[in-house]
Amino acid sequence: MNPKMKSAIEKITLNDATFSNEVIEPTYVNFFYGKNGAGKSTIARTFKANDEHLQWQAGRASTEYDVLVYDTDFINANLRNYGNLAGVFTVNETNIAIQEQVDTLNAERKKMGEEYNGHKAAIDQKTADKNTALSTFQSDCWSKSAEARTLFDEAIKGKKKAALFAQEILAITPVAHDVEDLKTLYGTVFSGDAQQYNMLSKAGKVTYASLPGYELMGKPISSSSDTDFAKFIKALKATDWVRSGHTHFAGQTDGKCPYCQQKLPSNFDKEIAACFDAQYQDDISAINAFQRTYESEMDSVVATLEGNVSAAMPGLDLSEYEVKVQLLVDAITINKQRIAAKIKEPTSIASLEDTDSLLIEIGTLIDGFNKKIKENNEIVRDLKTKKVLCKKQVWEYLAELLKTDVAAYNKALTDLDVEIKSLKGKMEQLKKDATAKKEEANELNKQIVNTEATIDSINVLLDNSGFEGFHLRAKDGVANTYEVIRPDGTVAEKLSEGERNFIAFLYYYHLVKGSLSSEAVKDKIVVIDDPVSSMDSGALFIVSALVREMIEVCYNNTDYRSNKVDGDYIKQVFILTHNVYFHKEITHHQAKRYHSVSFYMIRKVENISSVKLCVRQSQRVPTEQENYNPIQNSYAALWDEYKELKTANTVKNVIRHILEYYFIQICGYEGNDLHKIVLEQNKPLFVDEVEGQKPNYDRYNLASSMLTYMNDGPAVISDGFNYIDDGSDVEQCKKVFELIFTAMHQEQHYKMMMGIED
Incomplete structure (x- = not known):
């Protein structure tokens, strides 16, 4: 526009x-x-x-x-x-030299005004640049912080619009915070159901190597008897077999061997007993006691560690813990099996799976969990203060996240402010210089202004207007005052x-x-x-x-x-x-x-x-x-209507009114003369001649149609050519209308009424 x-x-x-x-x-x-x-x-x-x-x-x-x-x-x-x-x-036009100085000073003032406005426009542009930079900064902050804002949504409540968010970021000093710790704090204070939780229990220092009887697992348990039968059994390495058989069948075979059914010697029980001396019996008792103690202690450890899972604080990642507890359970199960095998075959040597390392690792995990539980409990005990702290740290974290964008925006703002300050300084100086020029011109004006020129000019205009009843003159004895005087010399009392x-x-x-x-x-x-x-x-x-x-x-x-x-x-x-x-x-x-x-x-x-x-x-x-001028005469209104019409018949009707009013009523042409000048003397304007083709009379016929109704004599038919009035085109009508003014040498009037500049 x-x-x-x-x-x-x-x-x-x-x-x-x-x-x-x-x-x-x-x-x-x-x-x-x-x-x-x-x-x-x-x-x-x-x-x-x-x-x-x-x-x-x-x-x-x-x-x-x-x-x-x-x-x-x-x-x-x-x-x-x-x-x-x-x-x-009024300025006295005869004092040309002083007037030229005044004009020069005024021209200089005008130039200063243009410079002033130029600087003002530059300031407006730089102010717009500041607004653009702010808008870009707000958009960048909003988009780049999308993930973080989702994480800490409740902490930025009230600042969830780009402009408010960016404004808050600008006011915060950035601080690096561990995002995981911050998420934990945020999850606690904004969960809505914050509560304190018990610490997880440790299994204690249970080391199977310190349990009585453990040392027997790594060596064979056998008798030290030197009877012939004992030596025979040892030679056969059948001590465990004999002991087991005797344990199962003693007193149940009626004095016969349970395997060959032969009668046993009368001193057989004595010989068997001699194979297992007191030390052997003590070792067997010790290994049985070790089994009972180990199973009791380890069952207690497992129960404690598994119980931690069901009572743990929500949000703790127990996956690694559960894996290690299961590894411990599996190791204990294997150890129980190995102890049982040792008891069954005392002469065998067995080693146990290492559970101490797992217990240490599990204990370390429990320490980490308990640290988080302690932090949670401390937060819950002072929830209001911690919520304030969490919000502060979230904003510090966000400011740290966006500190590069903040720095770039602040630099751009500083640069623009420096430029604006410089321009304002130049404007202030221009204002002072223009004021000095104005004062200088005023002093010069005092030398050349007078009131006589005004009196003379008003009297001339009064004479030219036909007023004869009064004129102006300077009042005697009173500087810079006029009087309205009647022809008889008296001051006018009534007009x-x-x-x-x-x-x-x-x-x-x-x-x-x-x-x-x-x-x-x-x-x-x-x-x-x-x-x-x-x-x-x-x-x-x-x-x-x-x-x-x-x-x-x-x-x-x-x-x-x-x-x-x-x-x-x-x-x-x-x-x-x-x-x-x-x-x-x-x-x-x-x-x-x-x-x-x-x-x-x-x-x-x-x-x-x-x-x-x-x-x-x-x-x-x-x-x-x-x-457009809201006040027009009927002729100008016809032209305005002509400019806006879009249908051929309506356009031609308005054209006929314009042509009749202007050429017949205003210019004084006769209808037949108008037709003769346009269509006979200027016929080439309206007929398209193309070599080797039949002439095109469309514009000629259209012009004839427009002028026919203004004839004051018999209608002139256009050279026998048939013409269909409703078939004309609006643009063609308007072109022919313009050509009529050209033919009549009235192009200037046409341009004036159409508002066309030469």
């Missing part, structure tokens, strides 16, 4: 009378049309209030301008006493309303060009509210011309290529009226100045006023907008 240019006042907010928060964003020249009572005077009064409702351009303030409002209050205030009208100081309004406007016009003070001639903001009330046509014509001149002075600020008047001292114009004739007089050709001119319609419905900006989609460039 094509934007409008901004001037001194960038925004007006209306909150008075029948307006409620109505916002206007004006450009250089602004036309407001509205009926009486719609709210025009309310808008005009806004400029006389303080700056509360006005937003000035960056680096500008109301003190730099004369905001001059022409309205009823202005008339009453300045023409209350016709004999004491305050003089208006008609029209005369009063007219002289007030002439006074206002010269005030815009000059100043009430000789100290300075400031740039102007011009506000004109319904200036032509009760004026006759002669006064209205002059007022309209003066207003158009002020508009062109303001327009010079936007385009220096073809100045119609000199100067650019008016920086913004606001004109409000209900007078249709005056509005049309001052807005001629202004709508096409889209960038620097705006039209507004003021309406009041149900005692609520609104202001509508009159813009629409451009007919020539659909992607852009164009102004």
Whole structure:
């Protein structure tokens, strides 16, 4: 979209009378049309209030301008006493040398203002860059911390939006924390069911090597008897077999051998007993006692270790512990089997599986578990304090995680702030330099301003307007004061309303060009509210011309290529009226100045006023907008309708009205003459001639159709060619319409009405 240019006042907010928060964003020249009572005077009064409702351009303030409002209050205030009208100081054009110095100083001030605005724009861009950097930083923090935020969701409660999260990260000093420890702490304080747990029990120092009888496992248990039978049994290595058999069958075989059924010797039991002496019996008793003690102790160890699992604190990883306990159980089972085998065969040698190492490893695991249980219990005992600590550590951990991003963002911010500070310093210096230039120009102005030029100019304008009943003159003995004088030399006591309004406007016009003070001639903001009330046509014509001149002075600020008047001292114009004739007089050709001119319609419905900006989609460039004047005559309205129509028959109907009004009623052509000039004298414009092909008469027939209905004689049929009226194309109709103006040498009028620049 094509934007409008901004001037001194960038925004007006209306909150008075029948307006409620109505916002206007004006450009250089602004036309407001509205009926009486719609709210025009309310808008005009806004400029006389303080700056509360006005937003000035960056680096500008109301003190730099004369905001001059022409309205009823202005008339009453300045023409209350016709004999004491305050003089208006105007630059004396004859003092060229001093004026050139003033112009040079003003040009330098303007250049400084442009530099100031350039620096302000640069600051705005760098401020935008800061906002962009912040937005990027917030996004990066949010995305890079996603996994950690999920882990510690409850700890960052209240900061779960990217902007709030990043703001908190910037305020935290990063600290490295072990994430597993932090997860444990977090899991405890935010579980919702935190409680204390008992420590896991250890098995104690159970070492089978220290148990009585263990040493017998590694050596054979045998008798030391030296009887012949004992020696025989030992030679056969049958001691365990004999002992086992005797144990099972003693006293049960009726004196016979249980194997060969032969009668045993009478001293057999004595011989058997002699094979197993007292030491042997003691060893057997010791190994049996070792078995009982080992099984009792180890069963107790296993019960203790397995009991830990069922009573363990939730969250402990017991997988390794359970594996080692099972290994211990398996080793104990094997050892029990080996002890039993030793008892069965005392002469055998047996070794036991190492369980001490497993018990040490299991004990180490229990120590680790108990440490975590202790930490849990300490946390639970002081849950409130630990929760605060957990949140602090989580944020420290997150800040550590994102410290590279924080450092990069802070550096970018610092660099931008340094640049902004430098630009602000330059702006401050430019402001001081511009003030010095302004003061120097003011001193020069004091040498060349006077009030005589204003008196002469107003009197000339009064003469030119046909007013003969009064003129201005300097008041004797009173510096810088005018009098309104009747032809007989007396001070005017009464003026008609029209005369009063007219002289007030002439006074206002010269005030815009000059100043009430000789100290300075400031740039102007011009506000004109319904200036032509009760004026006759002669006064209205002059007022309209003066207003158009002020508009062109303001327009010079936007385009220096073809100045119609000199100067650019008016920086913004606001004109409000209900007078249709005056509005049309001052807005001629202004709508096409889209960038620097705006039209507004003021309406009041149900005692609520609104202001509508009159813009629409451009007919020539659909992607852009164009102004339209809300007040038009019927002929201009026909052209606007023509631009918007999309159907051929409707377009041709409007075309016929335009052609008839302009060429017949305005230009005075006869219908037949018009047809002759267009279709006979300029026939090649409408006929496509292609070598070797039949001429194409489509445009010719279409033009004939458009002109036929304006004939005041018999209708002229187009050379016998048949023509179907409904079959024409809209674009073709519009092209033929343009060619008719070309044929009549009226291209300039066509371009003017279409808003086409040369």
